[in-house]
Amino acid sequence: MKGYQNPQINVESILTRHQLLEWLFPGLFSELKREELAYTVETLRLFNEALDRHNTQFKLEFKDTDTQKKISLAEESLKHRFTVYQNRWADTLKNLEAKKASLLEPACGSANEYRFFVSYGIARFFDYKGFDIAEKCIANSRAMFPGIDFEVGNVMKIAEKDKAFDYLIVQDLFEHLSLKGMEKALEEVCRVTKKGLVIVFFNMAQRPDHRIKRVRKYHWNLLSETLITNFLLKRSRDVRVVNVQKYLKEEFGFSNYYNPKAYTFVVNF
Numbered sequence: 001m002k003g004y005q006n007p008q009i010n011v012e013s014i015l016t017r018h019q020l021l022e023w024l025f026p027g028l029f030s031e032l033k034r035e036e037l038a039y040t041v042e043t044l045r046l047f048n049e050a051l052d053r054h055n056t057q058f059k060l061e062f063k064d065t066d067t068q069k070k071i072s073l074a075e076e077s078l079k080h081r082f083t084v085y086q087n088r089w090a091d092t093l094k095n096l097e098a099k100k101a102s103l104l105e106p107a108c109g110s111a112n113e114y115r116f117f118v119s120y121g122i123a124r125f126f127d128y129k130g131f132d133i134a135e136k137c138i139a140n141s142r143a144m145f146p147g148i149d150f151e152v153g154n155v156m157k158i159a160e161k162d163k164a165f166d167y168l169i170v171q172d173l174f175e176h177l178s179l180k181g182m183e184k185a186l187e188e189v190c191r192v193t194k195k196g197l198v199i200v201f202f203n204m205a206q207r208p209d210h211r212i213k214r215v216r217k218y219h220w221n222l223l224s225e226t227l228i229t230n231f232l233l234k235r236s237r238d239v240r241v242v243n244v245q246k247y248l249k250e251e252f253g254f255s256n257y258y259n260p261k262a263y264t265f266v267v268n269f
């Protein structure tokens with residue numbers, strides 16, 4: 001199974017970067033953030049049009065190489081748009097100074113998000129540490145960024161003490177854990193965070209309970225927005241819940257986001 005995700009146009013990734021900047025520079029970039037989202041919506045609309053021309057759709061997961069080829073062709077035709085805001089952010093941030101904040105990213109994959117923190121000029125504001133349970137991912141991350149702290153680790157048992165990090169981000173992890181494992185992991189990310197947390201979910205809905213689905217060695221659960229919100233509210237000062245599709249529809253009139261079940265949660269402690 002192949003997946004599609006490009007943090008340059010993935011709105012959950014954009015919202016994560018925006019939130020990190022918001023914590024460091026409150027209110028400073030509201031206009032630029034909105035412009036980037038509007039531009040991304042237009043890119044996604046053009047993406048959908050290009051895929052229509054190839055008689056395919058922008059799917060989150062796909063099995064065949066034919067779909068992969070069509071997505072690559074559509075992507076190629078829009079590549080020039082992907083770096084526009086990367087360059088604008090790098091340029092805007094290059095002369096700014098801020099006290100470094102500590103940032104932890106569990107389940108960092110092969111520096112999937114971090115590499116864009118670098119290219120967008122955000123990385124230098126943070127003392128970043130990433131960890132993942134997969135040794136291969138950590139080897140890849142270290143090869144890409146030799147000076148950066150990447151380690152093998154388990155989100156259910158984070159090594160650091162309480163409130164060890166100012167901020168924590170975690171993307172597309174919790175749906176893959178058992179119910180017990182997920183609760184332990186959520187407990188852990190709250191425990192080690194002092195100020196703020198961004199959690200991205202890829203498979204969530206407004207439903208009273210979680211739907212647990214085992215897929216071979218891991219899970220592909222559908223999580224309950226209400227249960228997760230209540231869990232986090234009990235452990236924090238406030239929780240902002242963004243269903244990405246609903247948000248893009250309300251703010252930008254765009255209703256064809258490729259993952260209607262994607263959510264970004266911002267938690268302040």
Ligand SMILES: C[S@@+](CC[C@H](N)C(=O)[O-])C[C@H]1O[C@@H](n2cnc3c(N)ncnc32)[C@H](O)[C@@H]1O
Nearest residue numbers: 107108109112132133134153154155171172173
């Ligand atoms: C769907 S990938 C997401 C990767 C990355 N966060 C992203 O959004 O591109 C899920 C990641 O979680 C990692 N993972 C799974 N269970 C974990 C655990 N218990 N502790 C730490 N990482 C884990 C996997 O190795 C994999 O890299």
